Every structure is written in C-alpha cells, then in structure tokens.
Amino acid sequence: FAAITPANAMKMNVIQPVRGRFDFVDADALYAFAQQNGLEFRGHPLVWHTQAANWLEEEGVDRDTTLAIMYEHMDGLMGHFPDLPYWDVVNEAIERNSEGVWTFRDTFWHRMIGDDLIDLAFQHARALDPDAKLLYNDYNIEQLGHPKADKVFEMISDMKARGIPIDAVGFQSHYYVEPNGNTNPGVPNIQAIRDNMARYAAIGVDVHITECDFRIGRPLDPTKEELQKSFFAGLLQACIDAPNCSHFTVWGLSDVDSWVPSTFPDYDYAHLFDAQFVAKPAYAALTTVLAQYNPDGTPIGSGGGATSTGGTPSTGGAPSTAGAPSTGGGSRDDGGCSVGPRSNTLWPA
Numbered sequence: 447f448a449a450i451t452p453a454n455a456m457k458m459n460v461i462q463p464v465r466g467r468f469d470f471v472d473a474d475a476l477y478a479f480a481q482q483n484g485l486e487f488r489g490h491p492l493v494w495h496t497q498a499a500n501w502l503e504e505e506g507v508d509r510d511t512t513l514a515i516m517y518e519h520m521d522g523l524m525g526h527f528p529d530l531p532y533w534d535v536v537n538e539a540i541e542r543n544s545e546g547v548w549t550f551r552d553t554f555w556h557r558m559i560g561d562d563l564i565d566l567a568f569q570h571a572r573a574l575d576p577d578a579k580l581l582y583n584d585y586n587i588e589q590l591g592h593p594k595a596d597k598v599f600e601m602i603s604d605m606k607a608r609g610i611p612i613d614a615v616g617f618q619s620h621y622y623v624e625p626n627g628n629t630n631p632g633v634p635n636i637q638a639i640r641d642n643m644a645r646y647a648a649i650g651v652d653v654h655i656t657e658c659d660f661r662i663g664r665p666l667d668p669t670k671e672e673l674q675k676s677f678f679a680g681l682l683q684a685c686i687d688a689p690n691c692s693h694f695t696v697w698g699l700s701d702v703d704s705w706v707p708s709t710f711p712d713y714d715y716a717h718l719f720d721a722q723f724v725a726k727p728a729y730a731a732l733t734t735v736l737a738q739y740n741p742d743g744t745p746i747g748s749g750g751g752a753t754s755t756g757g758t759p760s761t762g763g764a765p766s767t768a769g770a771p772s773t774g775g776g777s778r779d780d781g782g783c784s785v786g787p788r789s790n791t792l793w794p795a
C-alpha cells in the first residue's frame with residue numbers, strides 16, 4: 447500500500463463540529479500514521495452534502511453566509527494540511543432529478559449557492575494550494591455510456607474549457623453482484639471504463655480509482671467470489687494500462703469493519719480480506735497483476751525499473767487498518783488504502 451484516505455476523519459461533522467472550532471484529532475492521527483509509514487495522504491472530502499456539520503443549515507441563512515461557510519471550512523482544513531498531494535474538492539454533486547434529468551444534486555450547498563458551487567469550490571481550493579491535484583469524486587461515473595458518467599464528463603470538460611482548475615476525476619468504483627446472482631448493472635463493463643479513462647486523457651484530466659470495492663449479495667458463493675476477483679483484477683489492469691490513471695484505492699481493507707452491511711443489509715464481503723483477515727482470491731488476483739510490474743510501473747522485462755522515480759519510499763510493515771476511532775457520524779473509520787502500481791511500495795520486486 448502506498449497511500450491512505452481517511453474514510454471519515456476529515457468529514458465536516460467530524461472536523462468542524464462547531465462553527466469555527468476545528469477538531470483535527472482523528473485526522474492528525476491518520477496523517478502521523480501515513481508519515482511514519484511513507485504513505486501518501488489523500489484529502490477527502492472538502493465539499494459534500496452527507497456528513498455535513500449539523501449547524502450548517504442553521505448558520506447558512508443565504509448565499510453569502512453559505513459561501514463564507516464553505517470557504518472557511520476549506521481554509522481550516524486545507525490550511526491545517528498544507529502539503530497533501532490530492533484533495534477530493536467536491537464529492538457526489540450530480541444526481542438524477544425527479545424529471546429523470548441528470549443534473550446538480552439538490553443539496554443544501556446547491557440550494558443556497560447555486561450552479562457555480564463547484565466552480566467556486568475548485569477556484570478556492572486552487573487559491574489555497576497551487577500544487578495539490580484537485581479532484582471531483584463520484585460513483586457510477588466509471589463507464590462511458592452510463593448517463594451519469596456522460597453527464598459528469600460533460601461537466602468536467604466544460605470546467606476545463608472555462609479554465610476552472612480541476613486536475614483529476616475520482617472514479618469511486620463501488621460495484622456488486624446481487625443476492626440472486628444478477629450481474630446487471632452491478633458488474634461493470636471494464637472496456638467501457640477503459641473508454642471513459644481514454645476520453646478523460648483526451649481532455650487532460652487524470653483518473654484515480656478512489657473507493658474500489660465489490661459487495662456480494664448474501665449468500666456468498668464461489669461464483670460471486672469469482673466475479674469479485676475478476677472485477678478487482680480487471681479494474682486494476684485497466685488503470686495500469688491507461689496513461690492517465692495513477693491511483694487505485696480500495697475502500698477499506700477487510701470485512702471486519704466494512705461500511706457495506708449497515709448501508710446495504712443484504713450485502714457484505716466487499717473487501718480484499720475476510721472477517722478473519724484472510725486474503726481472498728481478489729487479493730491474490732491483484733498481486734498477480736502487480737507482480738508483472740516494477741515498482742516504478744514499467745512492465746518487468748521491459749528494461750525499466752532499475753531505479754524508482756515515483757512515489758514515496760515505504761518504510762515497511764504489514765497492511766494495517768490503522769486509524770483512530772472516529773468521533774462523529776457514528777461511523778467507524780475503516781479507511782481507504784491505495785495499492786500504487788507507479789510508486790515505490792511494498793510489493794514484491
């Protein structure tokens with residue numbers, strides 16, 4: 447693993463429980479863990495409607511005060527972590543409205559600020575940190591041809607064309623097989639994901655797989671586990687093959703502390719390690735993919751890989767579910783972890 451994303455520790459309800467009072471205890475603990483272990487630390491998220499502070503709607507009485515709150519939140523969070531390489535600036539801001547049109551999600555932020563919410567958030571993030579890569583992060587946007595994916599691509603292309611500072615798109619990549627074994631739409635078409643990565647490359651936008659997992663509708667069986675295995679391996683290979691896909695992050699390590707069962711009661715088994723921390727076939731499949739590459743991402747045998755250029759040296763240690771317990775939102779901090787095909791990581795040479 448080469449990076450860590452806080453699953454909850456940076457969310458607004460945790461980090462700014464009272465207006466103007468920031469609580470960095472959990473986020474600082476994860477950051478320290480990342481530093482000690484040579485892991486990149488990813489900022490997630492700056493502007494999101496879920497897990498917003500519960501004072502937000504009371505204090506945000508009009509556009510100006512809500513905008514001020516958004517900026518103050520970004521100032522506090524980005525100011526405390528001035529050197530993170532990546533920030534999910536806006537999370538999950540597109541949805542299908544009641545007329546069936548894919549458009550801006552109806553959230554408090556959007557109702558108060560308006561359609562320029564996303565532009566303003568990215569411009570403010572850039573002003574605060576000229577070096578960080580700024581991401582728009584969402585789910586169901588991975589496959590070309592999916593109406594949400596096409597809408598988000600259109601939005602990001604338009605932002606680029608207007609000079610709004612966006613560097614990358616986060617494909618969350620939460621996929622599934624249904625309890626009865628149904629695979630449509632839960633199992634993605636990997637070629638459609640490759641094609642989507644390619645159209646982002648054509649407009650100069652990077653892709654990060656940010657929250658990958660594959661939940662299995664109960665009961666678990668070998669056929670479903672095989673789907674999970676080929677999903678993880680296929681998506682990782684697609685990312686490695688795409689010149690603009692630099693990160694592959696899984697959303698939690700094991701089924702022990704998964705976000706899935708509380709959200710989808712008929713599903714579980716979404717992660718790389720089971721409830722006894724035993725590695726699954728999906729884990730072995732990822733290591734098989736990665737074993738074809740040198741630590742710098744060049745294929746083994748291609749002549750590359752003598753020296754490693756990218757990434758932060760890792761200092762060792764077994765995969766860990768580290769993280770201080772989250773204090774807000776009633777959630778466990780199960781964390782996101784990246785396997786980094788292009789960084790100098792722990793993977794066997």
Ligand code: 9MR
Nearest residue numbers: 453454496497618657705777778779780
């Ligand atoms: O993993 C997170 C879980 O512990 C929280 O309860 C949940 C609350 O909304 O958020 C989970 O993480 C989400 C991420 O921040 C954004 N994309 C969807 C993830 C899974 O719900």
